[in-house]
Amino acid sequence: MAGTGHERERLTMAYSDPRPSRGRIKTALLASSVLTVAGPALAQVDEITVTAQKRAESLQDVPISITAFGTDKLEELEVSAFDDYSKFIPSLSFQSTGPNSTTVYFRGVVSGGDGNHSASLPSVGVYLDEQPVTTILGFLPMHIYDIERVEGIAGPQGTLYGASAQSGVLRIITNKPNPGEFAAGYDLEVNAVQHGEVGYQFEGFVNQPVAENAAIRLVGYYKKEAGYIDNELSGRIFPGTIDPDFPGLTPIMKDNSALVENNFNDIETYGARVALRVDLNESWTATASALGQKSEANGVNVFDPDMGDLNVARFEPDFNEDKFGQAALTLEGKVGNFDLVYAGSYLRRQIDSNTDYTDYAYYYDVLYQSFGPSYNFASYFYDNLYNNIDPTQFYQGDDSYGKYSNEIRLSDRGGRFRFVLGFFQNHQRHDIQQRYIIRNLNDGLEVPGWSDTIWLTKQRRLDRDLALFTEIEYDLTDRLTFIGGVRGYRYNNSLYGFNGYGAGFSGSTGEAACFAPAIIQDTPCTNLDSTIKNTGETHKIGLTYDLDDSKMVYATYSTGFRPGGANRRTPLPPYLEDKLVNYELGFKSAWADNTFVLNGAAFYQVWNDFQFPILGLNGLTEVQNAASARIYGFEADMTWAPTDRFTLNGAMSIIDAELSKNFCGFNVNGKPFTACPAAVDDPATLGDETAPPEAPKGQPLPVVPTFKGTLTARYEFPVGAMTGHVQGSVSGQDAAPSNLLVADQAIVGDQEGYVLTDFSVGLRQDNWKLVAYVNNAFDERPDLISFVACPIGTCGITGPGGNNGIYQGTAQPRTVGLRFGYDF
Template sequence: MAGSMLAGLPAAYAAEAASGPTVEELVVTAQKREENVQDIPLAVTAFSTKKIEQLHIGNVTDAFNMLPSVSFQSSTPGFYNVYMRGVASGGDGNHSGSLPSVGVYLDEAPVTTIGGALDIHFYDIARVEALAGPQGTLYGASSQAGTVRIITQEPKLGVSESKYDLEVNGVAHGGIGYKAEGLVNIPAADNVAVRLVAWGEHRAGYIDNVKGTRSYPTSGVTINNNALADDDYNDVDVYGARAALKIDLNETWTIKPSINYQDMKTNGYFGYDKTLGELKVKHFKPESSHDRWYHAALAVEGKIANFDLVYAGAYMNRKIDTQSDYTDYSFFYDTLFGSGAYVTDNLGNPVDPTQYILGKDKFTKESHEIRLTSQADQPLRLTAGLFYQKQTHDILQNYRIDKIGSDVAVTGWPGTLWLTDQYREDRDSAAFGEVSWDATSKLTLTAGIRAFKAESELRGFYGFSKGYSSRTGEAACFKPTVVGRGPCTNLDKSVEETGETYKVNATYHINDDKMVYATYSTGFRPGGVNRRATLPPYKSDFIKNWELGWKTLWADRSLKFNGDVYYETWDDFQFSVLGANSFTEIRNANQARIYGAEVDVVWQPVQGLSISGAAAYTNAELTENYCNALDAKGNPITSCASPEAPKGTELPVTPKLKANSVVRYEFPWWDFDAHVQGALTYTGSAYADLRLKERSILGKQSDYTTFDLSTGIAKDNWTAELSIRNVFDEIGDTYRSAQCTPGVCGGITYIVPVQPRTIAISFGQKF
């Protein structure tokens, strides 16, 4: 009787009905070996290919939004500062700032840069893994507070397959977007396969640059933006490709070279001026970015005796050209301080002080890792390896006022009021190891250590001409040009540090479906050189993490309930602020403590119905005053009459609560496989800055909730779907900033919203 009832169902439904619904099993490599995510004593959230497609995750923003332990700041696509578990101090980190506190990996290689995480297009991605908490034992490369790994699909031997996906969408208050993606997997021989992936996307704009004028009090000049005013002017175009090769040399050795390339062009600005109303700005100079990068990687996998050996090497090259409006800076400095009187032509007459920025940043990143891993079925398991990384950053920031005189302009740079032309190099090397021992059939003990050496150097030129400043810029040079085309050198410093990070863990397996664990781990972020040469280098900062967690399956594995609670201390944290002339300064602040909880639930109560939810609660605050002062040894001073942020101040950026829930129902409908899905995300309120004065100027980012809805059908080799993202058109408040120091430019605060309601129709086929 049961067999006849199942006979009319599609194969997928019949199989599930016969065995009973169970949650998806997912294999990850978070601990540098393949393991079921339920067997790992680690706070890891992972999305499979299926989940990525179901949630319409098309880029890093989409992924970060669905990861409760992850927060991020972004003013423009392609520029992302990523944070985990509240380890964020806010402030300003432009150009040569602190190293990131969260490592972002593409396959086996780190791709984090000072400019932020790469805006990787998500197509043919095998999975995303978010590892919360310090990961410094097995991962270096800025994994102080956590690690996010993006794993691409590798070529499949002996399989010929291809697919394409098309989408057209309309954005409320904006324009029309579209996307085309495709892949092909080619078995070139029995032991060789090639996988080729390509994509192209146009993201519609929704911010309007409205017409207006601006008058400068010193010169009396009035400007307008008639030539640039336009609706929906913040559009984005992205195209890219990935090629991967897999060669099985024999039964034990495989080589896997790959290359990724992406080109992204953005126009306009992605925030709005709250004084003008939602989704509107009034800017007077062209704004755009052109971000292109390639990432070449090689993985070699094999066996030596009973050990698996992996070599992973990669080289990344990233170039970013930017144009930025800087009119707020010109206007407020002139209005408050009369700076326009110093912006003159060759006759000494004030000129139009309108300022804009032309930027050219070039990043390179080279990494090598070799590691040995023992067999997973042994009672004593070992992972050990060596790591080396070198990353460089060529910085060119040209702050221009078109009609200034030659004595005001930087030598050799007509029309340039301020020039930054610098070269930064960061190197780190490490030896690491982790040992796990099954003390009993239920208890496993793990210990790990990573010993490292970190070096950073920064040299070049920054500042004004001698004709503009008698003490800084060219006036402070001490030797000829050593970097780029700067007029001379007024910065040449380096720092070097060594140290260790640790991890110990105890895991108790209650049974095959349930375990609990306790972990102590440490995180470290190297110090560096301040771009303002008169300031001392900033020191490293440290995190200590205590964590209790659980991984459980219930009700015949139809219900998954994972979670953890943690307590962290963050010592001497690096804090970036805008100092004189809105120039970035990095100082070690003081101490903070962070505690919180994270949960992840998946329930499949009946055939075809899946209910999932995840949430993170984070409580982060200062445990000492922030006085914005250092003693003679460079240590933060915490005793002062009027601290800029007193003890107990909530850390910025990370909301206290971030959560999401997804309900999906799959069912047979006529001759089709059909589905309907709803996804709800909530992001709590947060401040953009640590300091109380700056908070009062910028205001608090309000909490927001978005809801996505989708439905679709599939038959044979094709699928079609209708989706509505941000159904209720929530203008979410994701980031707040000013063009310069908030105390000067905060009269105009910019708010970066979530993308307005977007209705999309998509179609795809597999062959």
Template sequence: MSIQVLGQARLDQLQVQAFDDYVRFLPSVTYQTAGPGSARVYFRGVSSGENANHSSSQPTVGIYLDEQPITTIQGALDIHLYDIARVEALAGPQGTLYGSSSEAGTIRIITNKPDPSKFSGAFDFEVNKVTDGEFGYVAEGFVNVPLSDKIAVRAVGWYDKDAGFIDNVLATRRFPVSGILATTAPFVEDDYNDVETYGGRIALGIELDDSWTITPAIMGQKQRSDGFFGQESGRAKKRQVAQFNPEFNTDDWYQASLTIEGKVGDWSLTYAGAYLKRNIDGISDYSDYSYFYDALNGSGAYICDNAGNLVSPNQYIISKPRFTKQSHEFRIASPADKRLRLIAGLFYQRQKNGIEENYIIDNIADIITVKGTDSNIWLTKQVRVDRDYAVFGELAYDITDKLTLTAGTRVYKYDNSLVGFFGYAAGFSSRTGEAACFNTDGTTRRSNPAGTPVPNTVAGAPCINLDRRTKDTDWLPKVNLTYKINDDALVYATFSRGFRPGGINRRGTVEPYAPDVLDNYELGFKTSFADNKVRFNGAIYQLDWDDVQFSSLGENGLTIIRNAGNARIRGFEFDLNVQPTTGLTLGVSGSYNNAKLVTDFCASANSTQDCTIPGPGGAANSVLAPAGTRLPDTARFKGNAVARYEVEVRDGIDAHIQGAVVREGKRLGDLRPATRAIVGDFPGYTTVDLSVGFKTGRFSAELYGTNIFDVNGQTSRSVQCGESICGDPDGVTASGGIFYTYVIRPRTIGLKVGTKF
């Protein structure tokens, strides 16, 4: 398979501490993020421009911590990386062994395990300075303690303070209908998007005998991020924003895991189970939404207090999602030295997301306040449950000493549901929110789409206006043929399939969306020359992506997901590493992806993707994106080059110097050409990192600079409501449209010192 690995030494050399750091050096991987803990990951150009949130599609990329999946619906866990053995990037569908969250690829973070053979440990400290920002600090360490010749415990801890670099500047805004003035003055602050992260990991390794080991572990992290991580279009300058409400986000999570490995005869058995709990609390500004709807639709006329006086429509969101996930996998494997080999297993996982989003306008009248809240103009209070079941297996057969055939399959079932409340009070809207509920205070008012009354089972919801479920069963194939030319070269051909489950749209009048499927046709090679001083790996591939799940902002800013048609990605990737002389290593890797639609994307989806077929109720259909449109978010080319020279300057003192260059090409801002014209594209950018340091005995020191030319690279963009509203393409409002562009970290200069024992 196509796999790229960043080992422990390389992770240290590249200053990798978090997700944003290591994904830069994986050429097949791109990402979007709106701040810590919100990253969306893509492999090989498999992206339709997802507007990811708590009620949208599952990710196309699976992320694993050791043997356990930690993929979540609402963004990748922002794990601080320390005492990590390696990070693996498995490109292409990994559906047979890794399941539904690995439609396009899998990232595995492998930790260092307890070692009963020796006592060891390390401490590392860092101070850094960010351009346009303040100072940051890092302290981290681990200790490995043998408790006997067969039992050891390994404990890891870290504290990381990232300096902010976005300024919240002084600005005013007058709401058109009421004439009420809003100002950012109470919240003006330089460098206000600082992040504080601390956490730890502890694992116990128990060797019961020569065949069986048990590894219970627990890892937890608390992360507090203040401010906002985008720069605003329009009135603000580079790395500036104007937000009219306080903003912060806390992301607390822990995962308890258990891995049992052993043998029965010559067969290997593995059980991997985990329980993940993640709580997020945050406040975010939502005043753009109120302002633009006031300016364009006069909505401010309905925002009043109990006396009938107009009040400021200034709006903010208090978020309280509560996420839990449990997973269980049992695998058996036949002896690896046999001509015929088998891996087979069972898998189950259940993800539950308790969704709470309070959209608040202070001091509004009781009649327009959602029942049971203090001042909510809108409430989302829902429970989403995603269930996955699977039986999987792979057979490998050595046809000859050089030729191996592998065939695998995964039979899966998903069962996903969404129940709860979303919307306005009955006094504010006669057709959404409370007015559309199936019941009020336990008394049935309406029936759900299935025709049965629905009790109010969601605590904190005034009533239930959404209760839907979707499920399906199918299977995934994989076939691989590998030929070993000699001990230093092989070629392979692979067909593999991945999928992403269907799900529920939180606007109940919109039908559930169907699964999408990714077929991968791949040819690759792996080679080594000159006593392993030259390694060259590569692959070419075609990905056929059918029934693409596409999400967009609809009415009331609700995410709507539809199956947008079919796409095709053709590309190649390569990885070259050379050691021309003693102490000098050179590496270059890259990927190219030509990703585009092969069918029209219709305003109302249908099974044939024929945009001449009317939509529901005979509604007019139209082409939102024609066949041939390039897919968004991923550059045609991404690559990096790293050069490192190590030399012994004196007896027992080793020094090094290193340079790294990363290139990210231009990316499109949206799949739909009309929306793309409003949103704009993301320009390509190149970053350069440099470091110099030495180590002697147990001690080390390093001076480094990342993004030394202070490039303001753009990773993603957002808007608080539909692009045609808050983007204001017609210039109806005085301020024009407002988008938020999320940018990479500015130039950072740091000094690291450490000791090992």
């Protein structure tokens, strides 16, 4: 969030669209915007500027479904992180299993299981200013403070943004240095979480001119998020039964008494940004920036419903340390009559984690016992003296990620014909290390060179792409405009290294499946070396028509893609890119002297050969291209400002996303088959064709609710020389399936629908403000994700104690807070 925002809201872009604005005003959520300018409230909705099409232009002139939150609106909604603003974007959905592990989706384009470091790239592009910060490690958890704008762009943006902008783009635009004046500010906040602890944060910024044509902007922040999940006392017995073939096995009791703790999921985040802007001359501007952020998270942000509200049982320490840094350079200027922009950046991210994996051993032990008294999972693990040992596991993650990108664009924004022409280059490297550890494990069962390690993943992933792109606009008449775009791309993605067991534990996988000496340091050998390359195009065609100065309709055909990749189990072929085709009709309109805005868009999307992750042999994620899905939807938003004191913002989406063909499994070549149930099983398939579909035609796609909506009302009033306000927000959605496959969905069930309510009251005068708020006022437990820690058919079963292994992620409980801000 930002202070009072008055100085920051006046900042402008380096260049703007020279065409006369049609005078359209701006709206709130979803297909338009929620941006509010500083200063006194007006009995109109104010005009704003966005850069979603890589140029500054009036939002109501943009024939795209956009949600934009400006500095003041982010402040009004008490936004400091992704979770705070995502609930106000109805076309957006997400899944998060814990701190710094969020995967974002737009418009129902999700098959489930995304976010694995060795699997599909994201379907939503994420940008910080001009630079892409999309990472396979999940959504970059940027702290939101001193931010000019957050833009959510729904639908494929394949021509201007390319790979991984398949279903949409999220853009975070920072406030830039301003050579025109000194400014500074700070915000202090304290809050108390129901069922939890006290949290607090400090944020501050300084804008310092250093010359008539140059300025530096510094930003710093610290945030302590209160814990609210309790790690309860619990125990597990291994093995659950005595194996007659191993009469010497002694049952081992494991308890978590040393880790019992209330409110154990606290998080600390701190970081800083610095930017230098220099106006080189009247035509050229250079902006150099750098940022760093570190988050330290303890515990887990999920609970076990079988253990009661906000309770969980963890048997090994859970922690996650996520740190990242980015450096960027942007040059903007004129070359003759053309605008030229260069944007280059380098991003480094490191995530170190320790995660309890006790469920794996426990539920596999339960599964083995169901086969009979001679089956026992615990008997596979013993120490150097061949005594049985505690078979439970935990894993340590060490993920190192680097990304650099370069983009150069030439554009002409004047006249009847306008264009942008650009080149883009991107290189991502991800060094993956995960150790699955069983304490006191026999040396012969270990992965060679890794003490107590039953399984090792140590791989390098490279994702590289190049692109040339253009987008044009041509005014056929004063009211009718043609839009066309194309992007030619090439990608080259590879995955190589080692994953699996040591040869002493498995005679067919891991070390036993190696085919070459080690090419990754500290691995026993190489059992994975796969590359996929391809070229292709994305396209965009559209028409816009101005009904009058404040109303527009548009029609768009656009495509988006997600690159293919390598599977980490060598016999499997790489998975191919998947493509999304979007047909969209939309409108943007203002009524009643610009006091009422109504925007909307209807869309139909076809998702062909979509990448579908499943858990295969040894619980490894495999990605194959399934058949196809279709998605219908409608988005709408409105803003109503009947007086200079009252504003009402509302938005909603309706999405119907489902399979358009049966999914019956994959054949031996990794291709899906759809003809089931059949009279005779085909030996060329891996599944049983005589069985019903694993997911039938019409099966809903997971995670995405049919309906999602939000409504925010704000009333401002004088209090002597001060201005007071009261505000209330309601956001919610209906139920959504948790999984695509019928069997998995039957075990885990739906993510239940929910409604969240927030309130705030406050005072402001001149340069200070004071706000009291309550978020999640009725202390609801929204089901944001339901999942298990290992294959659903194993960890989703019910154990001897009556519990299953299904966890639920939820929002922070009722939080009451007080915030003070001051701008100098």
